[in-house]
Amino acid sequence: xxxxxxxxxxxxxxxxxxxxxxxxxxxxxxxxxxxxxxxxxxxxxxxxxxxxxxxxxxxxxxxxxxxxxxxxxxxxxxxxxxxxxxxxxxxxxxxxxxxxxxxxxxxxxxxxxxxxxxxxxxxxxxxxxxxxxxxxxxxxxxxxxxxxxxxxxxxxxxxxxxxxxxxxxxxxxxxxxxxxxxxxxxxxxxxxxxxxxxxxxxxxxxxxxxxxxxxxxxxxxxxxxxxxxxxxxxxxxxxxxxxxxxxxxxxxxxxxxxxxxxxxxxxxxxxxxxxxxxxxxxxxxxxxxxxxxxxxxxxxxxxxxxxxxxxxxxxxxxxxxxxxxxxxxxxxxxxxxxxxxxxxxxxxxxxxxxxxxxxxxxxxxxxxxxxxxxxxxxxxxxxxxxxxxxxxxxxxxxxxxxxxxxxxxxxxxxxxxxxxxxxxxxxxxxxxxxxxxxxxxxxxxxxxxxxxxxxxxxxxxxxxxxxxxxxxxxxxxxxxxxxxxxxxxxxxxxxxxxxxxxxxxxxxxxxxxxxxxxxxxxxxxxxxxxxxxxxxxxxxxxxxxxxxxxxxxxxxxxxxxxxxxxxxxxxxxxxxxxxxxxxxxxxxxxxxxxxxxxxxxxxxxxxxxxxxxxxxxxxxxxxxxxxxxxxxxxxxxx
Numbered sequence: 138x139x140x141x142x143x144x145x146x147x148x149x150x151x152x153x154x155x156x157x158x159x160x161x162x163x164x165x166x167x168x169x170x171x172x173x174x175x176x177x178x179x180x181x182x183x184x185x186x187x188x189x190x191x192x193x194x195x196x197x198x199x200x201x202x203x204x205x206x207x208x209x210x211x212x213x214x215x216x217x218x219x220x221x222x223x224x225x226x227x228x229x230x231x232x233x234x235x236x237x238x239x240x241x242x243x244x245x246x247x248x249x250x251x252x253x254x255x256x257x258x259x260x261x262x263x264x265x266x267x268x269x270x271x272x273x274x275x276x277x278x279x280x281x282x283x284x285x286x287x288x289x290x291x292x293x294x295x296x297x298x299x300x301x302x303x304x305x306x307x308x309x310x311x312x313x314x315x316x317x318x319x320x321x322x323x324x325x326x327x328x329x330x331x332x333x334x335x336x337x338x339x340x341x342x343x344x345x346x347x348x349x350x351x352x353x354x355x356x357x358x359x360x361x362x363x364x365x366x367x368x369x370x371x372x373x374x375x376x377x378x379x380x381x382x383x384x385x386x387x388x389x390x391x392x393x394x395x396x397x398x399x400x401x402x403x404x405x406x407x408x409x410x411x412x413x414x415x416x417x418x419x420x421x422x423x424x425x426x427x428x429x430x431x432x433x434x435x436x437x438x439x440x441x442x443x444x445x446x447x448x449x450x451x452x453x454x455x456x457x458x459x460x461x462x463x464x465x466x467x468x469x470x471x472x473x474x475x476x477x478x479x480x481x482x483x484x485x486x487x488x489x490x491x492x493x494x495x496x497x498x499x500x501x502x503x504x505x506x507x508x509x510x511x512x513x514x515x516x517x518x519x520x521x522x523x524x525x526x527x528x529x530x531x532x533x534x535x536x537x538x539x540x541x542x543x544x545x546x547x548x549x550x551x552x553x554x555x556x557x558x559x560x561x562x563x564x565x566x567x568x569x570x571x572x573x574x575x576x577x578x579x580x581x582x583x584x585x586x587x588x589x590x591x592x593x594x595x596x597x598x599x600x601x602x603x604x605x606x607x608x609x610x611x612x613x614x615x616x617x618x619x620x621x622x623x624x625x626x627x628x629x630x631x632x633x634x635x636x637x638x639x640x641x642x643x644x645x646x647x648x649x650x651x652x653x654x655x656x657x658x659x660x661x662x663x664x665x666x667x668x669x670x671x672x673x674x675x676x677x678x679x680x681x682x683x684x685x686x687x688x689x690x691x692x693x694x695x696x697x698x699x700x701x702x703x704x705x706x707x708x709x710x711x712x713x714x715x716x717x718x719x720x721x722x723x724x725x726x727x728x729x730x731x732x733x734x735x736x737x738x739x740x741x742x743x744x745x746x747x748x749x750x751x752x753x754x755x756x757x758x759x760x761x762x763x764x765x766x767x768x769x770x771x772x773x774x775x
Contacts, residue, residue, distance in 0.1 A: 197721025
């Protein structure tokens, strides 16, 4: 059972181990765009960053992953090399990052019953209205996986009637086009978009093809609103595999195999009903369904499927001056994996009940209190059948003090939890049938200032985890490939500094610095750094409106050194830090817009992902692209 379940589990948590084993604008005068994301506070008094569509347009990012890295301060690990299966790390997580950062679309969590991260390429930049990023534990509001932070992508139907066409081309035979039609009939607004894209990507045997059809319907009425989102997607991707150090020196673009691939189709449907009960209270109900069917080869052929149903009713309003939100959520998952090593099936249900209140104590002081109870029921079938029940409780308390009209101070304590995944429970250590719920407590404080000409923020935190769920590379006769375990206590301490300055009406500069000290606190690796976590991440950007129709943007991104995945003992040495420089030139005139973006201007060699194989005492690498460019042209037909 260990070998059968392990091969796919590690595909998402430590992919190289398996590989080694084998906008538009209608104005003629364009105002300067401040590209630094807006800073606000969440309902729980935690820090919230908002990235708008205009900011993404100004920087020229073409994928959601680029937007999160450039504007959101999120550390990325791309094991597939195509931007689809990216690990998103907030607050110092490594190979288990995607299970500790919660991704949502319009408030619907994109959690999977297995270790697969959400497909970021299924959310095109053109569809995004804005992105909310909350760094910190938010399990009270969002439940499972909201440990290091949450990323909520908000889409919205166009209210104007229009037809828009966009096409792009770039390095590595990159080609993409999309067409959007928006219309309204009386109160009903709807739009539909079709897109297709292809790229060979940087490395050999790394082709990626995608076709998407998605749309929205929105019907507002006097006392509420009904909306419906849908998406149909088809993907075909090739996996180039990991390279040894010698192979990297020989040719960093080569593949280690010519067989591994994955192709899938998926759909997503989301129905939302908002009913205003009176002037102070409204009821919001979400119903969503996701499905995926796929097959491929990862050393051996396999087929995979998952079905996910999600329901969340919640009531929000005011009791006097206190703002109250409460509700329940339910998620039902079905997961199936077939390969030459056997079959894994998992039927899972998650239940949650939550409530939060935000009450003013004094004119400038607000108190936030909240709690959530949750339960996971799962039936996992491999060679045997195991029925497991996991429970969790999380609470939060925070204060917000308004020092002045534009300076806020916050202090909070927030609990978090994460339930084990199906393929984590399928590959546990010998003698353990199921993993315990991961629990954590975060302590956070900070000050932020927001003014028209400049803004600044400082944020400090400590995150203590108990029973953190992670892959343990320790090899024993009973577990020759390692196993998934509940770790001894771990801790993350860090701070974030960010700010922006509007120097002139045309020139804006901004920057962000993230420091995190993520370490094992107990056990044989006590004091060691957690692998795949860069202690220092720094970003600086400059936006310049140098002519009436022209805008230039440049940025520098520094990622510090880190240990390779699986190197819990910190014996293989650190992978060196690196800096990349990117540039975007944008032209806008009436209904035409064009962007030319160059990534990695100085052709710096670095890696998407590195992994250490203890049995071979060697590191393996996933090289990242060299210098590359993208040209995108948009035209709006009224």
